Structures are given as C-alpha cells and as structure tokens.
Amino acid sequence: MSTTTPASDTRAVPQALTTRTRPKRPGPLSTTWTFTWRALLKIKHDPDQLYSSFILPIMFTLVFTYLFGGALAGSTSDYLQFLMPGILVMTVIMINMYTGISLNTDITKGIFDRFRGLSIWRPGILAGALLGDALRYTIALVVVTLLGLLLGFRPEGGVLGVLGAVLFLQLFAFCLGWMWNAAGLVLKSPESVNQLSSMVLFPLVFASNVFVETSTMPGWLQVVVNVNPITHAVTAVRGLTGGTLTAEQFTWALVACGVLLLVFAPLSMYLFRSKSLR
Amino acid sequence: MTAVEPAIETSGLVKAFGETRAVDGVDLVVPTGGVYGFLGPNGAGKTTTIRMLATLLQPDAGTARVLGHDLLREPDEIRARMSLTGQYASVDEQLTGAENLVLLGRLLGFAKADAAARGEELLDVFGLTEAAGKQVKDYSGGMRRRLDIAASVVVTPDLLFLDEPTTGLDPRSRNQVWDMIRALVAAGTTVLLTTQYLEEADHLADRVAVIDRGRIVAEGTPGELKRSVGSGTVHVRLADPAQRGDAETVLARVIGGEVHRDADANALSVVSSDLERVGTALVELSRAGIAVSGYRLAEPSLDEVFFALTGHPADVDEKGEEAAA
Ligand SMILES: Nc1ncnc2c1ncn2[C@@H]1O[C@H](COP(=O)(O)OP(=O)(O)OP(=O)(O)O)[C@@H](O)[C@H]1O
Ligand SMILES: [Mg+2]
Numbered sequence: 001m002s003t004t005t006p007a008s009d010t011r012a013v014p015q016a017l018t019t020r021t022r023p024k025r026p027g028p029l030s031t032t033w034t035f036t037w038r039a040l041l042k043i044k045h046d047p048d049q050l051y052s053s054f055i056l057p058i059m060f061t062l063v064f065t066y067l068f069g070g071a072l073a074g075s076t077s078d079y080l081q082f083l084m085p086g087i088l089v090m091t092v093i094m095i096n097m098y099t100g101i102s103l104n105t106d107i108t109k110g111i112f113d114r115f116r117g118l119s120i121w122r123p124g125i126l127a128g129a130l131l132g133d134a135l136r137y138t139i140a141l142v143v144v145t146l147l148g149l150l151l152g153f154r155p156e157g158g159v160l161g162v163l164g165a166v167l168f169l170q171l172f173a174f175c176l177g178w179m180w181n182a183a184g185l186v187l188k189s190p191e192s193v194n195q196l197s198s199m200v201l202f203p204l205v206f207a208s209n210v211f212v213e214t215s216t217m218p219g220w221l222q223v224v225v226n227v228n229p230i231t232h233a234v235t236a237v238r239g240l241t242g243g244t245l246t247a248e249q250f251t252w253a254l255v256a257c258g259v260l261l262l263v264f265a266p267l268s269m270y271l272f273r274s275k276s277l278r
Numbered sequence: 279m280t281a282v283e284p285a286i287e288t289s290g291l292v293k294a295f296g297e298t299r300a301v302d303g304v305d306l307v308v309p310t311g312g313v314y315g316f317l318g319p320n321g322a323g324k325t326t327t328i329r330m331l332a333t334l335l336q337p338d339a340g341t342a343r344v345l346g347h348d349l350l351r352e353p354d355e356i357r358a359r360m361s362l363t364g365q366y367a368s369v370d371e372q373l374t375g376a377e378n379l380v381l382l383g384r385l386l387g388f389a390k391a392d393a394a395a396r397g398e399e400l401l402d403v404f405g406l407t408e409a410a411g412k413q414v415k416d417y418s419g420g421m422r423r424r425l426d427i428a429a430s431v432v433v434t435p436d437l438l439f440l441d442e443p444t445t446g447l448d449p450r451s452r453n454q455v456w457d458m459i460r461a462l463v464a465a466g467t468t469v470l471l472t473t474q475y476l477e478e479a480d481h482l483a484d485r486v487a488v489i490d491r492g493r494i495v496a497e498g499t500p501g502e503l504k505r506s507v508g509s510g511t512v513h514v515r516l517a518d519p520a521q522r523g524d525a526e527t528v529l530a531r532v533i534g535g536e537v538h539r540d541a542d543a544n545a546l547s548v549v550s551s552d553l554e555r556v557g558t559a560l561v562e563l564s565r566a567g568i569a570v571s572g573y574r575l576a577e578p579s580l581d582e583v584f585f586a587l588t589g590h591p592a593d594v595d596e597k598g599e600e601a602a603a
Contacts, residue, residue, distance in 0.1 A: 016403040017458065018465035019396075020434045023387035025358070034384040038370070045372050045413060110368030113334055114429065119358040120385050 031124035032131065039132020042102075049098065050136055057091040057144050064211060065151065072212060077152050084148040084155075085238040086210030088165060089230060091144045092137050092173045093205065097197040099133055100180030104193045107184070126268070130177050134170055141166050157243035165240040168253065172233045175257040178264035185271040209234050229256035283346050285310045285437050285468040286331060291340035293326050300326040302492030303340070308470055308485075313463055315483030315500070316472040317583075323492040324472040325365050328439050331470075332362040345437055361430035365441040365472075367422040368429075371415040375406050375425050378414060382432045400428040405454070420451035427458060438462060440471040444478060456482060476583055480504070488587055495587045504578055507586040511547050511576045512556050517569035519543040525568050532559040544571070 026034070043050055061083065064072075069079030103126070106112040115125050145153075145162065155162055180197065187193045207221070208230040214222050225231050236253035239245025286308035293301040301323045308314040318324050329335040331344055333353040342349040344356045369378045376397050383393025401410050404424040409417060414425065423443065430438060440459070444452040459469055459482060473479055479486045480500040488496040488503070496503060504510075512533070516525055522539065529537045529548050533555050537548045550556060556575070563570055578586075 016399045017431060017434060017461045020465070022358075022433045023389075023392075026385065026387045030387075031385065034381065037384070038373070038381055041377055042372050045374075109371065110364050110366050111370050112368075113329075113362070113364055114368040114382075115385070116334055117332055117357055117360070117362050118382075118385055119354050 025119060026121075028121040028124060031121045032127045035124050035128020036131040037128075039129050040135065043132070043136065050095075050139065053091070053095045053098075053136070053140055054143055056094055057087050057140075058147060060090065061087050061144075061147065061151070080148070080151055080153055081242075082213075082238075083211065084145075084153045085165065085241050086208075086234045087148070088141060088144060088169065088241075089172075089234045089237055090205055090210055091140050092169045093176070093201060093230070095133065095136050095140055096173045096176055097180060097194075097201060099129065099177040100182075100184035100193045100197060101190050102129065103181055103184035104187060105190045108189060122272070123269070126181060126272070130174055133173065133177065137170060137173055138166065141169065155241040155243075157239075157241045157245075161240045161243050165237045168236055168240060169233070172229075172253070172257055175260040175264075176229070178261060178268050181268040182264050182271060185268060204228060204230055229260055232256040282310045284308055284343075285314075286342065286344050286470065288331070288342040289340055291327065291330060291342060292338045293323075293330060293335065294338055299492050301330070301337075304489070304492070304494055306487060306494065306497075308468065310468050311463070311466065312484035313459060313469045313471055313482045315479035315486040316470060316489060317474070317476065317479050317486055318472070318489035319474060322489045324489060325441055326492075327489070328362070328441050328470070328472060332360060332439050333357055334362070359436040360439070361435040361437075362439040363426050363430045363441065363443060365445075367414075367426040369414050369422065369425050372413060374411050374413055375401060375417070375421075376410040378425060378429060379432060382429050386433050388432075396432060400432065404428045404458070420447050423447060423451070423455065424458075427455065431462065434462065434465060435467060437468045437470070440469060442472055442474065445474065476500075476504075476577065480577070488583070490588050503583065507578045507583045510578050511549050512559075513540070513545060513547045513574045513576060514560075514563075514570060515542075515572040516544050516546070517571045521568045522546065524566060525563060528562050528566055528568070529559055532562050 061080075064083055065076050065080050069076035069083070073079035073082055103112075106115075112125075116122075157164070180193070183196055184193050187196060207224050208228045209225060210230065214225050214231065217225060232249075232253045233256060235249050236245065239249050284307050286306060288304055288306045291301055291304040291306075292299070304323075304327055306327075316324050316327070326335065330337050331342060331349070333344075333349065333356055337349070345359050347353075347355040349356065369375075370381070373381065376394075379397030379400055380390075380393045383396050384390065388396060398407075398410070401407050404427070406421060406425060406428070409421055414422060417425065423446075427440070427443065443459070444455050447455065456478075459471070463469055469482075471478075471482065483500055485498065486496075486500050486503055487494050496506065498506070514525065514529070516522060522543070525546055526537045526539070529546060533548050533550050533552070535549055537546055539545075540547055553575075556573075560570060560573065
C-alpha cells in the first residue's frame with residue numbers, strides 16, 4: 001500500500017520522523033503559561049515596540065506640563081501632580097492597543113490556524129497574550145513613573161498608592177484588551193486594526209479627564225466624558241496615587257472595567273469560535 | 279483481519295464564499311496509509327477542502343469522518359491525531375526556528391527539556407540546525423517550508439495534510455521534502471497532499487483525486503489517470519536539420535497522428551504513448567539513413583490531463599483568480 005521508494009540520499013529513514021510518543025494534553029494553566037512565554041519572547045526579540053510605547057506618553061507629559069501647565073493649573077508643578085495619573089492610564093492604553101494588532105497578525109500570518117488545529121485549551125491563546133501584555137504595562141509604568149518623579153511628581157498616596165494604581169491599571173487594561181481582541185478578530189489586516197485603534201483611542205483619551213478637570217468643560221461634553229471608561233480609570237488612579245480615593249470613585253472604576261469585560265470578552269470568544277468548529 | 283477504516287471519508291462537502299462555490303459537493307475516500315494526492319489548478323478548491331477536513335473551516339453542507347471521528351461532532355479528537363501544513367507557512371516569524379518547535383512541543387504537552395530535545399532533533403533532520411537561533415523572518419522560503427513541516431510532526435501525526443508543500447521550492451529542497459514525506463509514510467502516517475503538478479502526484483501518491491471548480495472530476499491511481507488521459511509526447515532530435523522533412527514522413531507513417539515541428543530546427547514531436555510504435559519509428563528512421571541524436575518521452579502535462587478530463591485548460595478560471603485576489 002505505502003510508497004516504498006527509497007530516500008534519494010543514503011540516509012536511513014530518519015528515526016525522528018517515526019517517533020509517535022504523544023504526551024498528555026496540557027492543562028489550562030500550562031497552556032496559558034506557554035502562550036505567555038511566547039509573548040515574553042516577542043518582547044525579547046522586538047524590544048523596539050516596547051520602547052516606542054513610552055515615547056508618546058513621555059512627549060505628552062513634557063508638552064502638556066511645560067507648554068500648557070502654567071495656563072491650565074497656574075503652575076507647571078501643580079499641573080504635573082494633576083497630569084501624571086492620567087499619563088499613567090494613557091501609557092497602559094497605548095500598549096493595550098497592540099493586543100488587537102498582534103492577534104490580527106497571528107490570524108493573517110497563519111500561525112493562528114496552527115494553534116486552532118491543535119487539541120489545546122483555546123482560551124489560553126488569548127489569556128497568555130494578555131499576561132505577556134501585563135509585563136509590558138509594568139515595565140512601561142515603572143519607566144513613566146520614574147520620569148514623573150524626576151520632573152517633580154510627588155504622589156500623596158505614597159508607595160502603596162502607586163502600587164495600588166499599577167494593580168488597578170492591570171485590571172483595567174485586561175478588561176479593555178478584550179475590545180481590541182474583538183477588533184483583531186473582525187478586521188482584515190493588522191494595518192486596519194491599527195487605524196481603527198488610533199481612530200477610537202485619540203478621541204477617547206481627549207474626551208476624558210486625562211488633561212483637564214471635567215468641571216471646566218461645557219455640559220454636553222461632560223456627559224460624554226462621564227460615560228467614557230477612561231475617565232473613571234483616571235479618577236481611580238488619581239485617587240489612589242493622591243491618597244484621596246472615595247468608595248464611590250472606586251466603584252465606578254470597577255463598573256467601567258466590568259462593563260468592558262462583560263461586553264467584549266463574550267463577543268471576542270463568540271467571534272473566536274465562529275471562525276472554526278466548536 | 280478486518281478491513282481498515284479509511285483515514286478520510288466525505289460525502290457531499292460544500293463550502294461557498296458569497297457567490298463562489300469553492301467546494302461544490304466533494305465525495306472522497308482516502309485510504310489509511312500512503313500518500314493521497316489532491317490535484318487541481320489555482321482556485322479549484324483544494325485549500326478550502328483541506329481546511330474543512332483539518333477542522334479549521336465549517337462546511338456549509340455535507341458530512342465527513344476523519345480518522346474515525348465525525349468532523350462536526352468530534353473535532354478535538356481529530357485535532358489530537360492530525361496536523362496541517364498550510365499553503366503559506368504558519369510559523370511565528372518573530373520567534374527563532376528552535377523557539378517555534380519548543381512552543382509547539384510545549385503545547386502538545388512535552389516538558390520543557392523534552393520539547394527542547396525534540397526541537398533539536400527535528401532541526402537536525404530538516405537541516406536547520408545552523409539557523410536554529412535565527413528569527414524565522416530571516417529564513418528563505420525553503421527553510422520556512424521545512425520548519426513548517428517540522429512543526430507539523432513534533433508528534434508524528436496519524437494524518438498529515440500538506441497544502442502544496444513544494445510550490446516555489448528549488449529542485450533540491452523539493453527532493454528533501456519528498457524524502458520527508460516518504461519517511462513519514464514509511465512510519466505509518468497517512469499523507470493527504472495537494473499539488474498543481476502531475477509529476478509530483480505521480481512520484482508520491484498512491485491514489486489521486488483531480489478537483490476542478492469545486493468538484494472531483496477524476497479519481498484513481500496515477501497510472502489509471504494518465505491512461506485515461508491517453509498519450510504523452512515523443513520528442514525526437516535529429517543530427518541534421520535538413521532531414522526534418524524526411525523524418526516527418528517516417529513518423530507520420532509509423533506512429534500516425536499530427537507530427538509537430540518544434541521551434542528548434544532539429545526537433546520534431548508527436549503525441550503517442552504506444553512505446554512499441556515509438557520503438558519501431560526509431561528503427562525506421564535509422565533504416566532511412568536519418569541520424570537521431572536524441573529522443574525523449576514526455577508524460578502528459580497537467581494541462582493535457584485537464585484538457586482531457588474537463589475539456590478546458592487548467593488555467594482558464596479567470597474569475598476565480600480575481601475573487602482570490
Ligand atoms: N476566504 C475566502 N473568501 C472568499 N473566497 C474564497 C476564500 N477562500 C477561497 N475562496 C475562493 O474559493 C475558490 C477556491 O479557493 P481555494 O483556495 O480552495 O483554491 P485552491 O485549489 O487551493 O487554489 P490554489 O492552487 O490557488 O491555492 C477560489 O475561487 C477562491 O477565490
Ligand atoms: Mg490553495
């Protein structure tokens with residue numbers, strides 16, 4: 001039945017191709033960890049993407065503090081205290097956007113098909129990528145916070161407040177990441193995900209309280225700003241780093257995270273499944 | 279011994295993309311063991327069929343059993359024993375070759391050290407040891423292909439889908455891939471391979487299905503297929519171009535049919551697969567004092583097979599091509 005033509009070179013049938021030992025199917029944790037490892041390798045091989053994610057937040061910090069700070073808050077130092085928490089949120093959002101772009105790259109390049117053709121715990125593909133992102137956020141937040149401290153940022157909430165803010169931002173980014181996953185699953189190319197992300201993000205960042213207090217805006221804009229999840233994240237981070245967080249502010253921030261997660265995680269999983277059997 | 283269940287059995291598989299019926303009612307029986315060739319021109323529906331069978335694409339209609347499992351109800355059981363090497367390399371370009379194989383080894387359940395050892399073993403077999411530490415984006419097309427196949431056999435699968443594994447490879451790399459396929463088959467893997475080349479199907483496949491516009495138009499052994507198509511072509515090269523007229527008369531008399539004057543002034547060709555008559559013709563030429571400097575029997579080309587089976591040339595499907603772009 002089978003082809004018996006000998007190999008054209010003298011090498012014997014490679015033993016390696018006859019090995020049929022199949023280990024046990026790995027569990028969810030192990031699968032997730034393997035995909036996290038893959039994400040870490042990408043940071044190692046392509047650190048430029050991480051560096052470039054600092055640049056915009058750093059530029060915004062410098063420009064807004066020294067150019068507009070005096071006008072906006074009376075003194076550059078006062079404005080920096082107000083701006084830094086917003087910049088931390090922006091830093092995380094800028095990196096977060098790559099979640100969708102890299103998922104889409106995986107799909108268009110075909111590696112996603114290879115993963116889908118394996119008998120593995122599938123949510124691990126996305127969960128591992130999100131955990132890899134968590135490391136990126138941490139690195140970027142440390143860098144941007146250090147820059148802030150250097151420029152004169154003095155968070156009243158102390159070390160604990162800053163750590164709390166970092167933890168909260170991890171949660172926020174995890175929830176927001178599902179929005180980009182959904183975009184990455186729907187759109188045709190990494191470029192279009194990139195375009196959509198920028199088109200959505202910039203208005204969202206400006207229509208929030210990152211740069212100015214909501215109370216200084218006209219009424220109709222306040223309505224928009226107050227439903228923007230970024231606003232609630234910024235308020236929470238400002239409260240945590242400043243040591244002034246109220247239970248109400250924190251609740252709203254958690255609600256914003258919860259809404260993002262409840263809408264976009266099921267949507268992503270639905271899109272993910274509809275691309276193949278089961 | 280009871281009869282072995284076929285590796286793949288499909289009935290009425292259909293997949294449409296909008297107006298295009300990419301796969302239009304495919305019935306296939308792929309026996310267990312050996313190489314099954316899936317032959318067809320661009321846009322015939324080869325990739326779409328394979329992607330459905332590899333559980334990556336939901337069929338619109340029809341049923342299939344793969345490795346004894348129902349395609350729609352038990353895809354995970356199929357995935358556990360099957361691998362696909364897609365038409366375009368599906369490896370991670372940012373990672374190195376070694377990292378790609380370790381990644382897959384880990385996902386299949388190997389411990390870290392075992393995954394690394396298995397990766398090294400495969401890199402060696404596929405001649406990629408030197409490039410092991412390089413990012414795949416710096417690999418050549420042939421290296422990528424080989425890594426892609428290596429990635430599919432980290433655990434040797436019972437069923438391996440190879441979608442045009444040699445398209446775009448130089449002859450040496452192509453032969454290497456052929457050797458790999460033979461070694462896998464010798465180890466008991468069933469290989470379903472798509473190709474646009476009759477020659478490849480002829481070299482590797484035990485059976486071949488020819489697909490055109492989403493339908494199977496012929497099925498059988500490569501020999502049966504070629505016989506159903508009929509003739510190959512005999513090319514004769516003369517020592518002296520001045521004798522071409524005489525030679526033409528001899529060939530027409532002995533072999534019959536239309537003798538074609540090739541662009542090369544020394545050469546003639548005539549369609550025939552009757553070896554006896556070709557032999558006689560060569561003897562007659564020498565008797566007539568016409569010196570033959572060489573002759574060659576060419577198999578029917580894919581174009582000829584297609585023309586014979588479908589009544590249209592293989593590359594005529596302009597519309598399908600545009601849809602693909
Ligand atoms: N995702 C898709 N969306 C729309 N049309 C598609 C899609 N995939 C394939 N097609 C169309 O279906 C038909 C069959 O395509 P398929 O890729 O299966 O052919 P193929 O035999 O693999 O061709 P090739 O030799 O070029 O790889 C073509 O007309 C193609 O344009
Ligand atoms: Mg194809």
